[in-house]
Amino acid sequence: GAGVSQSPSNKVTEKGKDVELRCDPISGHTALYWYRQSLGQGLEFLIYFQGNSAPDKSGLPSDRFSAERTGGSVSTLTIQRTQQEDSAVYLCASSLAIQDTEAFFGQGTRLTVV
Amino acid sequence: AQSVTQLGSHVSVSEGALVLLRCNYSSSVPPYLFWYVQYPNQGLQLLLKYTTGATLVKGINGFEAEFKKSETSFHLTKPSAHMSDAAEYFCAVSDGNQGGKLIFGQGTELSVKP
Numbered sequence: 001g002a003g004v005s006q007s008p009s010n011k012v013t014e015k016g017k018d019v020e021l022r023c024d025p026i027s028g029h030t031a032l033y034w035y036r037q038s039l040g041q042g043l044e045f046l047i048y049f050q051g052n053s054a055p056d057k058s059g060l061p062s063d064r065f066s067a068e069r070t071g072g073s074v075s076t077l078t079i080q081r082t083q084q085e086d087s088a089v090y091l092c093a094s095s096l097a098i099q100d101t102e103a104f105f106g107q108g109t110r111l112t113v114v
Numbered sequence: 115a116q117s118v119t120q121l122g123s124h125v126s127v128s129e130g131a132l133v134l135l136r137c138n139y140s141s142s143v144p145p146y147l148f149w150y151v152q153y154p155n156q157g158l159q160l161l162l163k164y165t166t167g168a169t170l171v172k173g174i175n176g177f178e179a180e181f182k183k184s185e186t187s188f189h190l191t192k193p194s195a196h197m198s199d200a201a202e203y204f205c206a207v208s209d210g211n212q213g214g215k216l217i218f219g220q221g222t223e224l225s226v227k228p
Binding site: 004031033035042043044045048056091093095098099100101102103104105106107108 | 146148150155156157158159160163165204206208211214215216217218219220221
C-alpha cells in the first residue's frame with residue numbers, strides 16, 4: 001500500500017480480555033516499529049523488527065505484551081489480560097532498513113480498556 | 115542512553131510571528147535528531163532530520179532546525195507562523211545503528227492565534 005496501515009483504528013475492550021492490533025507496513029520496508037502514545041507517558045518505543053526477528057524488545061512494558069511479524073510484512077501486537085493502564089494509542093512505523101533514518105508512521109490504533 | 119527534553123508543553127504564537135520550539139538531547143553517541151509533527155487524530159509526519167553534515171537543516175512547511183553540539187540542542191524554528199501550523203511537535207533522537215528506533219520528547223503543542 002501507499003502508507004503504513006493499522007487496524008482497527010479504534011478498539012474498546014473489557015478489562016481482562018486479549019486484544020490484537022495489526023500493522024501493515026509499506027511494501028518493501030524491512031524494519032517495523034511499535035510505539036505507544038499515552039497521556040501520562042508520551043511516546044514510548046515498544047519493539048522493533050528487522051525482517052521477522054525482533055532484536056530489541058526492550059520497550060515492552062510487561063509479559064502481557066507480545067508481537068510477531070510473519071513473512072517480513074504484517075505485524076501483530078497482542079496484549080493479554082488487558083488492564084486500564086493499557087489504554088493508549090498504539091502507533092506502528094516502518095522504514096526501508098533499521099539503519100534508515102526515516103520512519104513512516106501509521107495513524108494508530110486507539111485502545112480503550114473499560 | 116539517550117533522552118530528549120522539550121521545553122514547554124504548550125507554546126502559543128500569533129499568526130505571522132516567529133515560531134521557536136526548544137529541544138535538548140542527551141546521547142553517549144553521535145546523535146541523529148528529528149522533528150515530527152502530529153495533527154489531531156493522525157500519525158506522525160517527519161518535518162526534518164539531522165544525521166551528519168550541515169548543522170542547519172531545512173524541512174517541510176518552512177521549518178528549520180540547527181544542531182548545536184556544544185549546547186546539545188536542536189531547536190525548531192519557522193520565521194512566520196500560519197494557522198495551519200497548529201499541531202503537536204515532537205523532537206526525537208536515535209543512534210546511527212538503529213536509525214529508526216526513536217526516543218521522543220514529551221511533545222510541544224503549538225497554538226496559533228489569528
